Amino acid sequence: MTDTPRAAIEAVDIHVAFGTLRALSGVTLAVKAGSVHGLIGPNGSGKSTLLHTLAGKQRAQRGAVLMNGVDVTTAPASKRSRRGLSIKFQLARVYPELTVADNMLLALQAHESLPRLVLSRSRHRLHQSTLDRLEQAGLAGCADDKASVLSHGQQQWLEIAMACALDPAVLLLDEPTAGMSPQERRRTGGIIAAAAQRSGVLIVDHDLEFVKDLCTELTVLAQGAVVANGTAAEIEADPLVREVFLTRV
Amino acid sequence: MVVARVGERVRWSTVSTIGAFVALGALPIGLSAMDQSYWLQFSTRLLLLAVLAMSADLVWGYAGIFTLGHALLFGVGAYTTGMLASRWGWVELQGLIPPAILLSGLSAFAIAIFLFAGSNRVGGIYVSLATLALAYAAERLANGWPTLGAANGIPGLPIPLLFGYQIDLGIRFYYAAFAVFTVAFAVVVSVTRSQFGLSLLAIRDDEERAEFLGYSRQRIQIAALVLSGLLAGMAGGMYGLHEGFVSPGFVGVGLSTQVLLWLVLGGRGRVWGALLGVVLLELLGRVMQDRYPRLWPVLVGAALLACITFLPDGIVSLPVRRLRERFRGRGRMQFSGEPA
Numbered sequence: 001m002t003d004t005p006r007a008a009i010e011a012v013d014i015h016v017a018f019g020t021l022r023a024l025s026g027v028t029l030a031v032k033a034g035s036v037h038g039l040i041g042p043n044g045s046g047k048s049t050l051l052h053t054l055a056g057k058q059r060a061q062r063g064a065v066l067m068n069g070v071d072v073t074t075a076p077a078s079k080r081s082r083r084g085l086s087i088k089f090q091l092a093r094v095y096p097e098l099t100v101a102d103n104m105l106l107a108l109q110a111h112e113s114l115p116r117l118v119l120s121r122s123r124h125r126l127h128q129s130t131l132d133r134l135e136q137a138g139l140a141g142c143a144d145d146k147a148s149v150l151s152h153g154q155q156q157w158l159e160i161a162m163a164c165a166l167d168p169a170v171l172l173l174d175e176p177t178a179g180m181s182p183q184e185r186r187r188t189g190g191i192i193a194a195a196a197q198r199s200g201v202l203i204v205d206h207d208l209e210f211v212k213d214l215c216t217e218l219t220v221l222a223q224g225a226v227v228a229n230g231t232a233a234e235i236e237a238d239p240l241v242r243e244v245f246l247t248r249v
Numbered sequence: 250m251v252v253a254r255v256g257e258r259v260r261w262s263t264v265s266t267i268g269a270f271v272a273l274g275a276l277p278i279g280l281s282a283m284d285q286s287y288w289l290q291f292s293t294r295l296l297l298l299a300v301l302a303m304s305a306d307l308v309w310g311y312a313g314i315f316t317l318g319h320a321l322l323f324g325v326g327a328y329t330t331g332m333l334a335s336r337w338g339w340v341e342l343q344g345l346i347p348p349a350i351l352l353s354g355l356s357a358f359a360i361a362i363f364l365f366a367g368s369n370r371v372g373g374i375y376v377s378l379a380t381l382a383l384a385y386a387a388e389r390l391a392n393g394w395p396t397l398g399a400a401n402g403i404p405g406l407p408i409p410l411l412f413g414y415q416i417d418l419g420i421r422f423y424y425a426a427f428a429v430f431t432v433a434f435a436v437v438v439s440v441t442r443s444q445f446g447l448s449l450l451a452i453r454d455d456e457e458r459a460e461f462l463g464y465s466r467q468r469i470q471i472a473a474l475v476l477s478g479l480l481a482g483m484a485g486g487m488y489g490l491h492e493g494f495v496s497p498g499f500v501g502v503g504l505s506t507q508v509l510l511w512l513v514l515g516g517r518g519r520v521w522g523a524l525l526g527v528v529l530l531e532l533l534g535r536v537m538q539d540r541y542p543r544l545w546p547v548l549v550g551a552a553l554l555a556c557i558t559f560l561p562d563g564i565v566s567l568p569v570r571r572l573r574e575r576f577r578g579r580g581r582m583q584f585s586g587e588p589a
Contacts, residue, residue, distance in 0.1 A: 055461060081463035093458045095451060106451050109444050110463035114472055120444040162462070 006069050008033040008200025009054060009085065009170040014063035016049055016224075023049045024224045026063070031170065031200040033068075036192065038211035038232075039204045041221035042244065047204040048090060050221070051172050054202070055087040056080045067170060082111055084169030088162075088176060090204075092155040096148035100139055100158060103147050104130045107162035137161035137191070153184040157191065164195045171199040177210055189214055212236075220244065269521070270431070277423040289419055291535065293491055295527055296426040300433040300484035302515070302523035304477040305508045310517035311441055312473035313453030317377045318384030319508050321360075322478040324500025326353040326485025328391070331403035331495035342411045342425065346486045353482020354475050361474040365467045381502065388501030402496030409490050422491055429487050433480050437520050440476065449473055510549070514556055516563020525565050 007030035016024040024046045031037040039047050052058040054065055056077035064073045067083050075083070094103050108126050109117065134140040137157050142150065147158060156176060163171055176192065177185045185207070192214060195201060205211050211218065212232040220228040220235060222244040228235055235241050273296075280289040305319040326349035333339040333348060364371045364379060371379050392400050409416050416425050440446055451459040452469050460466055489495040498504060507530075515526025530549070537545040560566060 057457075057461070076460065077457075078460045078463055078465050081461060087461055089461075093455065095454050095458070097454060098447075098450065102447055102450075105444070106447055106459075107462055109447070112444070114445075114465075114468050117445040117448055118440070118443065118472065121439055122442060123444055123447060125444070166463075 006033070007031060007066070008068060009202070010064075010066040011050065011054060012064045012066065014050065014053055014060045014065070016046075016053055016058060016060055022224055024053065024060075027221070027224070027226055029219050029226065029229075031202045032217075033169065033200045034196065034198075035216045036196045036201045036203060036214050038215035038218040039202060039221065040206070040208060040211060040218060040235075041227075044223075045221040046224040047221055048174055049224075051087065051174050051202070051204055054170075055085060055172055081168075084166075085172070086163040086166070086168035086170065086199075087172040088156075088159045088174060090174040090178065092152070092159045094147040094150075094155055094158050094162070096146065098147060099144050100134065100147050100150065101130050101143040103158060103162060104133050104165065107165035108133065111166060133161055133165055138187075153180050156180065156188070160188070160191055160195075164191075164199075167198045169199060171195055171201045173201065173203045173205075175205055176203065177205060177207060185210055273427060273430075277420045281420050286419055289423055290491075291532075293418075293423045293426045294488070295531055296423070296430045297484050297488045297491065298511075298531065299524040299527045300430055301481055301488075302508055302511045302527050303433055303437050303520060304480035304484065306512055306517060306520070306523045307437060307440070307477045307480070308473055309509075309512060310519070310522070311446065311449040311453065312470060313449075313456075314470060314474065315374075315377045316380040316505075317509070318380035318382075318387075318502070318505050319477075319481065320502075320504035321380070321384045321387050321500050322353045322357050322481035323485035323488070323504065324387065324391070324495075325356045325478075326350065326482030327489035327495045327499045328397060328403070328485075329353070329482070330486040331406060331489050332397075334406045334409075334490070335403050340407050340410050341413075342409045342416060342490075345409060345490065346483060349486030350479050350482045353485065354479040357475045357478020357481075358471070360478075361471040364474075365470045370467070381505075384500065384502050384505050388497050391497035391500055397497075398495075400497065402494055402499075403489075404494040406490055406493045406495070418491065426487060426491065429483055433483065434520065436476075436480065441520070445469075445472070510553060512563070513553055514563060516565035519563070519565050522563045522565035526563065529564070 010030045012028055014024050014027045027046070027050055029039070029050070039050065041047050049058055053060050056075060060073065064071055066072065067080065067085060070083070072080050072083060095106065098106070102123070105123060105126055108129055131140055131143065134143050137160070139154060139158055139161065142154070147155065150158060160173065160176060163173070173192065177188050180188060189210065192201060192203065203211055203215065215232065218230065218232055218235045219226055220241050227244055228238045228241045276292055277289055280292065301319070301323050304322070305316070308314040308316055308319070329349040329352045330345045333345055339345050360380070360383065364376055391397050397403070408418070411425065416422050441449070448459070448464055448469050451462070451464060452466055456466055485499065489499070511526030511530055512523060513526070514530055515524065516522025534545065537548070556563065
């Protein structure tokens with residue numbers, strides 16, 4: 001008997017509906033620790049809804065979410081985060097009025113206890129870690145700038161860096177390369193590959209070429225259901241995927 | 250590559266703070282020399298109301314909790330010292346103020362649990378409505394409850410002592426109030442510049458994002474309200490003793506609204522904004538209300554409308570804007586939502 005590695009995060013038979021619209025119908029998916037898993041599908045196929053369900057933003061009507069085998073289906077987002085889940089949203093959600101350094105510090109101190117935060121008296125304790133993380137993300141030069149002045153690509157990197165700040169066990173990335181130039185995409189790919197050494201990564205993206213190069217496994221969603229699952233080569237060879245995904249994106 | 254130090258404070262901010270404290274410390278000496286005892290007492294009142302404003306700013310300006318009943322916490326402090334002094338004959342400040350702070354903090358905790366804990370928490374505009382209702386109910390309760398003196402309140406509070414030393418109205422009470430103001434100022438500055446202060450800004454600016462980062466919104470909002478309650482209770486306890494009476498108006502909607510006006514005019518999310526708002530509205534009110542009793546309320550309304558429209562960050566943002574531009578050419582600075 002062989003030991004299969006426990007999934008970093010699992011969605012088991014997830015059902016989500018918005019009124020009469022069925023967004024997800026019995027979706028099951030597992031992201032292994034240390035792997036990059038791609039989630040692709042046409043617009044409206046339920047990719048973001050699945051990500052939000054995994055992160056705790058959206059409540060599933062049926063089904064379960066497991067993190068490292070522990071049921072977190074009813075846990076709020078903050079508890080899932082403290083268990084090691086981190087998410088980067090489709091539209092960059094950094095704090096525009098705060099500096100880049102303060103944004104990073106927010107991510108780094110997020111799991112500290114309330115008394116420790118209250119008694120900290122200054123924000124200097126994590127100063128070096130903050131700068132190190134910004135250096136890695138290529139943003140150290142704008143540490144004191146407001147996040148609102150960053151370019152679109154820089155905001156995406158800042159958010160990815162924030163998501164990776166505490167070395168999460170599970171990293172959910174919703175369209176991390178949206179609106180980026182090919183050069184920026186390559187760099188983002190490098191950042192994600194580095195993160196995957198420590199985390200199980202689930203990426204939602206429209207760019208099949210990008211996810212194909214990066215992911216060890218792909219899942220294709222269409223109309224809220226899984227239509228295929230496998231390696232990039234298997235997915236590309238699947239006639240159903242070609243029909244559903246490649247012709248409709 | 251030179252990277253500007255994270256959290257570095259601008260020097261002018263420290264200089265202006267020291268200057269303001271020196272001026273506040275010297276004020277009673279000047280007023281006493283000119284035999285202006287009325288204005289000395291008036292200044293004492295403003296210092297204590299500024300503490301109330303700072304406590305309200307902590308929850309509204311920094312934590313984004315828009316409460317319409319903040320005077321309730323101030324009033325709890327005032328009624329506590331009032332009851333202890335009038336019913337039990339306590340006169341020592343060191344005995345009177347801690348219970349006021351404690352009871353006000355406990356009240357804030359109870360309100361915070363009611364508002365923020367559990368899955369059916371009160372959110373958004375309903376926090377304002379709930380706190381408005383609480384302040385209204387508290388005022389009605391104080392008005393009708395004989396133990397609290399009903400509509401007459403608790404008059405004739407004694408002049409307090411501090412370790413046997415009489416703190417009579419005038420220069421001594423001013424310095425006692427100044428000490429309270431200094432403590433509150435230090436607490437607010439320390440909290441807002443801390444990592445907790447940054448968490449408050451995160452909850453205020455994007456509550457959901459903060460939760461996805463791992464912050465517990467409930468705990469942070471509860472902590473902010475309790476901290477604010479402790480400060481408001483301290484101010485209320487001292488204010489009642491200074492005025493020599495406590496009345497239902499101390500807990501009510503009127504004073505709660507006034508606090509918001511100070512913050513709108515002075516500026517939210519900046520420690521000096523609270524003090525500026527109190528001084529401007531109360532000082533001008535004192536002068537103008539007697540001379541132009543009909544015109545003054547209209548002027549206040551117009552000033553507030555102008556402020557909301559053209560200066561949403563309050564009057565305190567004016568010098569900050571100018572100084573920021575002036576210093577921009579001299580090197581990097583960091584403001585990042587921290588108090589100026």
